[in-house]
Amino acid sequence: MQISDLIILLILLGCMTTYIPVFLCLFFTAAFGFVVFLDMPLALLAQTLFRSLDNFSLVVVLFFILCGNIMSKGKTVEKLIDLANALVSWLPGGLGMAGVIGCGLFGAISGSTVATVVALGGFMIPALIKNGYDESYTLGLMTTSPNLGVIIPPSISMIFYSMISNVSLEGLFITGFIPGIIIIICVCIYTWFLYRNRTDIKRLPAPSLNQLYTILKEGFWALMLIVIIFGGIFSGMFTANEAAVVASVYAFLIELFIYKSMNFADVKEITISSAVTSATLLLIVASATCFGRYLTFENIPNRVAEVVVANIHSPFVFLLAMNILLLIIGMFMDIISATLILGPVFLPLLAPFHVDPMHFGLIMTVNLAIGYCTPPMGVSLFITGALAKRDIIYVSKSVMPFLAIQVGVLFFLTYFPDVVLFLPRLLGYL
Numbered sequence: 447m448q449i450s451d452l453i454i455l456l457i458l459l460g461c462m463t464t465y466i467p468v469f470l471c472l473f474f475t476a477a478f479g480f481v482v483f484l485d486m487p488l489a490l491l492a493q494t495l496f497r498s499l500d501n502f503s504l505v506v507v508l509f510f511i512l513c514g515n516i517m518s519k520g521k522t523v524e525k526l527i528d529l530a531n532a533l534v535s536w537l538p539g540g541l542g543m544a545g546v547i548g549c550g551l552f553g554a555i556s557g558s559t560v561a562t563v564v565a566l567g568g569f570m571i572p573a574l575i576k577n578g579y580d581e582s583y584t585l586g587l588m589t590t591s592p593n594l595g596v597i598i599p600p601s602i603s604m605i606f607y608s609m610i611s612n613v614s615l616e617g618l619f620i621t622g623f624i625p626g627i628i629i630i631i632c633v634c635i636y637t638w639f640l641y642r643n644r645t646d647i648k649r650l651p652a653p654s655l656n657q658l659y660t661i662l663k664e665g666f667w668a669l670m671l672i673v674i675i676f677g678g679i680f681s682g683m684f685t686a687n688e689a690a691v692v693a694s695v696y697a698f699l700i701e702l703f704i705y706k707s708m709n710f711a712d713v714k715e716i717t718i719s720s721a722v723t724s725a726t727l728l729l730i731v732a733s734a735t736c737f738g739r740y741l742t743f744e745n746i747p748n749r750v751a752e753v754v755v756a757n758i759h760s761p762f763v764f765l766l767a768m769n770i771l772l773l774i775i776g777m778f779m780d781i782i783s784a785t786l787i788l789g790p791v792f793l794p795l796l797a798p799f800h801v802d803p804m805h806f807g808l809i810m811t812v813n814l815a816i817g818y819c820t821p822p823m824g825v826s827l828f829i830t831g832a833l834a835k836r837d838i839i840y841v842s843k844s845v846m847p848f849l850a851i852q853v854g855v856l857f858f859l860t861y862f863p864d865v866v867l868f869l870p871r872l873l874g875y876l
Contacts, residue, residue: 450483451746458737468783473733479740486743491736498735499728502687503609507602507727509690512720513697514556517671518565519716520701520708525665526551527569532661534634536652539641541577542584543634545570546591550630553595554672555693557602559781559818562592563829571833577648581834583640586844589830590852591633593815596781598626600675600686603781603814606731607807610789614804615686616679617875621808621866625859632851667700680873727782734786741791751794761799765809765860768792772810773853776817780825784814804870805863812856819845 454475461471473495480491517523530544530551537543548570552562567588574584596603599619608615641647653661675693678684684692701708708716741747758764775784789810796806818826821842831841859866870876 450479450744454479454483454740462778468780469729469733471733472730472737472783472787476733476736476740479744484740484743491739494736494739495732498732501609503605503615504728504731506600506615506687506690507605508720508724509687509694510557510600510602511561511723511727512717513671513690513694514558514561514565515716515720515723516694516697516701517552517555518561519712520697521705522555522668522671522697522701523548523552523565523569525668525705527566528661529665529669531650532653532658535650537638538644538649539579539634539637539647540649541574542579542587542637542641545574545587546594546630546633546637549588549591550594550598550626551672553592553598553626554600555675555697556595557600557605559592559595559815560825560829562595563589563826566592567830567833571830578644578646579641581836582840582844583637585830585834585836585841586846586848587633587637589826589841589845590819590848592826593818593852594626594629596815597622597629597812599623600690601811602727603785603811604807605686606782606785607789607810610786611793611803611807613807614870614875617870617873618804618807619679619686620869620873620875621804622811623869624866625808625812625855628855628858629852632855633848636847636851667704671696671700730780730782731786734783737787738790741787747791747794750791751798754795755798758799761801762861764795764799765801768806768809769813769856769860772813773816773820776814777820778823779817780823781811781814781817784817785810802863802867802876804876805867808866809856809860812852812859816849816852816856819849 457478458471458475461474462468477491480486480488527544527548530547531541534540534543534547545566548566549562552566556562571584571588575581599622601619601622604618604622605615607613608618671693674696675689678692679686679689698713702713754764758767775788792806793803796803818824821827821838827838827841831838867876
């Protein structure tokens, strides 16, 4: 490592340990590197800043944020939870199972972990505790299950990975289904074993056919949102970008005219709120791109690749090292910044170890998703703690069994790539 690399790293880490926003940490570090270590005009940095936002792929991020906010404010979440309840709430621990299934269904529309925590956490945490579920189990479940929002497509982090790697976005989306379903099944099994002999837990009776029909009828329009997104993308009817726009329009229509859960004044408020959230993300994208450009000019990705290839000779060890490194990084850095900064550094390492970029994109997404629930910077920990009025230490202890499940699934998909790449190969994306 050169002295300039060490200085840049220390500046970046030093900024991130303060209250300086992430996008400013990245931009100031890049600007310092351009001024001190590169013999290039600062105008190049300014061009990079603006050109990074001139990317049509960013449209899909903005509209999926809007779609998630519409559902959070409307009745779509309630309808999805009712459907999940009807499927499993009569089983031992059924309400907990409904919580993780609801997170999976909501994640299949919103593409965001934070949106899933806020939308379902505020609804499910009081319901679970009221029905006799342990507070520790409840907080652990509703802190970690929203990770499905970025694992099950559409995933905002996968969109950014596709931008930097040129991997097929549709193919990358498909890889997320298998680990997402496995996590849901494992959490349901864990819940069943935990509560199978508990008689103090309120268990709803199995719904009759008439009740099931009524729930399906009321939740039909919410379910159709998932069908429209994935049916449209994988049938070739429209692209992922167009799917996000169609989903947002459809969500507005059903909330305004079918569920009648909002009015036109709410539409304005939701649109402004989504614009603010989108602007925050775009600032991170622009600053991370500037920092990435500095790394490229310093040839850091290739130098890292040479060091790794010289010292690691086994694909098994390489993937293990990547998993450990990404799990640690996820504790301190948000998923968008980490994907945009580290993706270009890690991509040159894949070919020597015969790792498929699409497979690595999924590994990276799952790793960094787990970071939402790991201290000290896990966003989901703070949101759940605020909802339940518990400190971060209590919430951090609560998530451990569920994190063990997700880490186990992570290592399974890492070393059995054919399981997750089967569908992309079948549909011609590989």
